[in-house]
Amino acid sequence: xxxxxxxxxDIRKVRKGLDITQSQLAAASGISQSxxxxxxxxxxxxSYATIVKLFETLEEMQNTTIRKLTAADVASKGIxxxxxxxxxxxxxDLMKNTGYSQLPVLKGDSPVGSISERSIFxxxxxxxxxxELVEMSIARVMDESFPVVTENTPMTTITxxxxxxxxxxxxxxxKIVGVITNADMLKMI
Numbered sequence: 471x472x473x474x475x476x477x478x479x480d481i482r483k484v485r486k487g488l489d490i491t492q493s494q495l496a497a498a499s500g501i502s503q504s505x506x507x508x509x510x511x512x513x514x515x516x517s518y519a520t521i522v523k524l525f526e527t528l529e530e531m532q533n534t535t536i537r538k539l540t541a542a543d544v545a546s547k548g549i550x551x552x553x554x555x556x557x558x559x560x561x562x563d564l565m566k567n568t569g570y571s572q573l574p575v576l577k578g579d580s581p582v583g584s585i586s587e588r589s590i591f592x593x594x595x596x597x598x599x600x601x602e603l604v605e606m607s608i609a610r611v612m613d614e615s616f617p618v619v620t621e622n623t624p625m626t627t628i629t630x631x632x633x634x635x636x637x638x639x640x641x642x643x644x645k646i647v648g649v650i651t652n653a654d655m656l657k658m659i
Contacts, residue, residue: 621640
């Protein structure tokens with residue numbers, strides 16, 4: 471099987487994205503720091519084997535980094551929520567103004583559901599008018615709650631969970647302190 475790698479010019483971008491120095495990459499790959507610097511500056515044309523070794527090393531380093539990350543490292547902190555007693559209009563306005571497509575629904579401090587643009591549009595497709603929807607309480611239209619994890623939950627666990635849900639809430643001592651969405655997951659790459 472032939473592996474396809476990005477162009478050699480991407481080595482610097484990937485390395486910087488992982489917050490790895492040239493020296494660290496050199497130590498892990500066995501390729502000298504000066505050679506890595508020349509490849510990144512495009513002053514030499516490295517062999518295919520060298521490029522493969524660098525990208526494989528970067529991938530291993532990325533996987534190691536992800537295994538060490540926890541929910542607290544990745545979660546967005548400024549979580550925007552709505553209460554189950556709020557009207558759908560409030561959720562709709564919040565989604566429009568913040569750019570979020572989904573919001574956790576709370577009853578007091580406890581998560582009880584979620585609401586999303588998709589679920590609102592689905593109700594419209596089922597015949598509800600926007601005038602009807604905006605006056606309904608969120609409790610009448612909300613979807614299942616996002617799962618809740620603690621701050622020290624490993625990201626390897628969360629990546630598995632994200633294949634079955636759109637977001638994961640992060641709690642500290644029972645209080646929701648963050649959220650991890652697909653956009654947050656992409657920041658790890």
